[in-house]
Amino acid sequence: MEEKISKKIIGLMSGTSCDSIDAGLCEVFPDMSVKLIKGINYPYPEHIRAKVFSAFRGDITIKDLCRLNFAVGKCFADAANILIGEFGKPDFISSHGQTVYHYPFDEKIDNISLKSTLQIGESAVISKETGCMVISNFREKDIAYGGQGAPLVCFADEKWFKNSLVQNIGGISNVTVVSDYCDTFGFDTGCGNLMIDYCTQKFFGKKFDKDGEIAAAGNVCESWLDCLLQDEYYYISPPKTTGREYFSNKYIENILKTAPSEPADIISTLTALTAKSIAQAYERFIYPVVIPDTVVIGGGGAYNKTLKKLLRSYLPKRIDLKTHEDYGISNNFKEVMAFALLGYCTFYNIPNNLPSCTGADKRVVLGKITEV
Ligand SMILES: Nc1ncnc2c1ncn2[C@@H]1O[C@H](COP(=O)(O)OP(=O)(O)O)[C@@H](O)[C@H]1O
Numbered sequence: 001m002e003e004k005i006s007k008k009i010i011g012l013m014s015g016t017s018c019d020s021i022d023a024g025l026c027e028v029f030p031d032m033s034v035k036l037i038k039g040i041n042y043p044y045p046e047h048i049r050a051k052v053f054s055a056f057r058g059d060i061t062i063k064d065l066c067r068l069n070f071a072v073g074k075c076f077a078d079a080a081n082i083l084i085g086e087f088g089k090p091d092f093i094s095s096h097g098q099t100v101y102h103y104p105f106d107e108k109i110d111n112i113s114l115k116s117t118l119q120i121g122e123s124a125v126i127s128k129e130t131g132c133m134v135i136s137n138f139r140e141k142d143i144a145y146g147g148q149g150a151p152l153v154c155f156a157d158e159k160w161f162k163n164s165l166v167q168n169i170g171g172i173s174n175v176t177v178v179s180d181y182c183d184t185f186g187f188d189t190g191c192g193n194l195m196i197d198y199c200t201q202k203f204f205g206k207k208f209d210k211d212g213e214i215a216a217a218g219n220v221c222e223s224w225l226d227c228l229l230q231d232e233y234y235y236i237s238p239p240k241t242t243g244r245e246y247f248s249n250k251y252i253e254n255i256l257k258t259a260p261s262e263p264a265d266i267i268s269t270l271t272a273l274t275a276k277s278i279a280q281a282y283e284r285f286i287y288p289v290v291i292p293d294t295v296v297i298g299g300g301g302a303y304n305k306t307l308k309k310l311l312r313s314y315l316p317k318r319i320d321l322k323t324h325e326d327y328g329i330s331n332n333f334k335e336v337m338a339f340a341l342l343g344y345c346t347f348y349n350i351p352n353n354l355p356s357c358t359g360a361d362k363r364v365v366l367g368k369i370t371e372v
Pocket residue numbers: 014015016017018019020169170171172193196197207208209210211212298299300301303304305332
């Protein structure tokens with residue numbers, strides 16, 4: 001077997017929030033630890049971001065989607081090239097791409113499975129524009145092997161944490177359960193920031209509720225919160241994943257019909273919804289299996305102070321609430337570090353999915369390689 005050595009890898013990722021392309025130059029070591037050398041948040045040009053949001057809404061032609069795949073590839077390359085300009089070429093690039101659709105349901109027509117996922121950001125463009133080999137398209141093979149293609153970051157969480165619930169709060173929220181007493185498992189708990197972002201934009205003209213200041217100024221409407229928590233997604237047993245296809249703009253407009261009249265109260269209550277749906281998911285699906293010592297939050301939501309305070313109040317007192325930064329991992333760049341690790345495994349032919357998280361039939365090597 002080939003002797004493994006450390007590799008410099010640029011991880012590239014844009015999540016469901018579509019707030020920025022996150023690019024991180026990482027060093028990945030044979031023991032699967034990852035050091036972030038430098039991370040940047042590279043904004044999409046506004047017209048591209050607008051098109052990605054059109055794609056989320058399904059309000060886009062096939063022609064535009066075709067063009068967007070190549071355009072997003074160029075934007076991902078531009079983000080990588082900023083790091084390459086400063087540090088030189090890495091050994092290779094590992095790109096998650098931009099998810100525009102995710103369909104994790106076991107639905108069949110004429111025995112043809114419709115389970116599928118689509119990440120855009122053409123790897124051939126990234127490779128040509130950077131001069132680097134690119135590893136990309138991690139999710140498809142997990143789906144081909146019967147999984148949901150997500151969550152994939154659990155693989156990294158298992159390597160980096162012990163006896164913890166690792167909770168990412170991006171557009172969507174997902175948890176990984178890492179414990180000495182059970183196999184690692186994980187699932188999407190529900191919304192992260194995406195409803196908060198949508199309503200902050202709609203009522204306050206801001207992209208997000210910085211530090212949770214708007215939520216802190218409002219009051220949680222308990223009756224509306226209870227009603228929102230009745231959604232059937234929260235009751236489905238894992239493995240389960242979700243996205244903007246479910247928690248869509250239409251979904252948000254629909255729940256707003258019964259919202260309190262004060263906009264700040266809406267933001268407060270949606271912030272409480274994210275926190276309480278996380279805490280309830282633990283009660284329903286995790287505590288019956290294992291009671292952890294620590295919850296470690298990451299993703300952009302970890303910077304929302306009101307969200308953090310609410311989550312603290314909904315969690316059992318004996319559980320410590322920490323952020324990734326307490327472990328020397330940036331809340332912003334944890335996912336690019338995880339995809340750098342997934343790419344490292346692809347390179348060395350090491351299986352990098354966890355069937356207990358995705359529901360796949362077996363462990364396989366995810367990722368496709370585009371040579372320069
Ligand atoms: N300082 C902050 N205060 C409150 N929320 C923040 C802050 N920074 C980032 N966020 C939230 O985090 C989101 C981005 O989180 P991220 O982890 O990048 O999600 P995704 O993986 O979906 O792109 C933003 O849209 C915003 O809602």
